[in-house]
Amino acid sequence: MLKKSIMALVMAAAAITVSAKELKVVTLTPEPRMTCENCEKRIKGNIRFEKGVKKVETDLKNQTITVTYDSDKTDLKKIEEAFSKLKFKVKEVEKK
Ligand SMILES: [Cu+2]
Numbered sequence: 388m389l390k391k392s393i394m395a396l397v398m399a400a401a402a403i404t405v406s407a408k409e410l411k412v413v414t415l416t417p418e419p420r421m422t423c424e425n426c427e428k429r430i431k432g433n434i435r436f437e438k439g440v441k442k443v444e445t446d447l448k449n450q451t452i453t454v455t456y457d458s459d460k461t462d463l464k465k466i467e468e469a470f471s472k473l474k475f476k477v478k479e480v481e482k483k
Pocket of ligand 1: 421422423424425426427
C-alpha cells in the first residue's frame with residue numbers, strides 16, 4: 388500500500404518535470420520599424436509557426452515584439468534568423 392503511493396508520487400513528480408518546459412520570453416525591437424497592421428500580421432503569421440515558438444505579440448506603438456519560446460526547441464539566434472527571412476533585423480530590448 389505504502390509502496391504504491393510512493394510510486395504514484397514519483398510518477399506525478401516525473402510528469403511535472405516533463406511538462407515544465409523551459410519557456411523564455413524575449414522582447415525584441417525590429418529594424419525597419421513596423422509601420423502598419425500588415426507588418427504586425429506578417430510577423431505574427433510567420434514567427435508563430437517557427438519551431439519552438441509559443442506566442443508572438445506585437446506592439447506597433449512601442450515597436451516591440453514579444454516572443455515566448457521553448458528554449459529546448461529553439462533559441463534567440465534561430466528566432467533572429469526567422470525574422471531576417473521576413474527582412475526584419477531584431478534587437479533585444481534591454482530589460483528594465
Ligand atoms: Cu506595414
